[in-house]
Amino acid sequence: MEENYRAGISPGFLKNILKSVVAALAVTFIILLIAALLLCFTDFPEKYTMPSAIAATILGVFAGSTMAARNNPDNSLASSLLTAFIYSLISYIIGSILEGRVSLTLNTALFLAIALITGAIANILAKRTKSSKPYNKTPSGIFDKFNKGSFNKGYRFKSGKL
Numbered sequence: 682m683e684e685n686y687r688a689g690i691s692p693g694f695l696k697n698i699l700k701s702v703v704a705a706l707a708v709t710f711i712i713l714l715i716a717a718l719l720l721c722f723t724d725f726p727e728k729y730t731m732p733s734a735i736a737a738t739i740l741g742v743f744a745g746s747t748m749a750a751r752n753n754p755d756n757s758l759a760s761s762l763l764t765a766f767i768y769s770l771i772s773y774i775i776g777s778i779l780e781g782r783v784s785l786t787l788n789t790a791l792f793l794a795i796a797l798i799t800g801a802i803a804n805i806l807a808k809r810t811k812s813s814k815p816y817n818k819t820p821s822g823i824f825d826k827f828n829k830g831s832f833n834k835g836y837r838f839k840s841g842k843l
Contacts, residue, residue: 694760697752701764702771705745709772712737735795742768742796746803758804765800769793 716733719725742765749764750757769792777783 694753694756698749698760698763698767701745701749701752701760702767704748705741705764705768706771707741708744709737709741712740738772738792738795739799742799743803746800747807750804750807754808757808758801761800761804761807762797765796766793769796 713734716725716730716737720727720730745764745768746761749760753760772792773789
């Protein structure tokens, strides 16, 4: 009876959310690692550190939220936003541990807003269905009249010599 009561939540809902968060964190880590290597070994300007962190956040949350929305199609918006929120929470905790203090700044609020908006956009894009319309090889328009034979019913061409 209890299974029917919770019909909207699939049995592996939390497991799928956690997998999506791990995937999002992995994508973010890889992008941040590439950006750090670029900063270290090239003449990549340091003024692009914050934009690269924002880009890594957007791509990571987008990947995780898309994965969550596809794994939970009944609650796709909730799973996408929950993935983005848990991602933000874990990232904030890791950042606080590495920094050695807990502080809420404007960048923290911006980070959370970016993550939630990206999660919502990822949900919208993940719900789109792929329409594979086969290419119609038959001509349309004026050529349909030739194919149907309506042109040849009224007038006939003489095949005689001039």
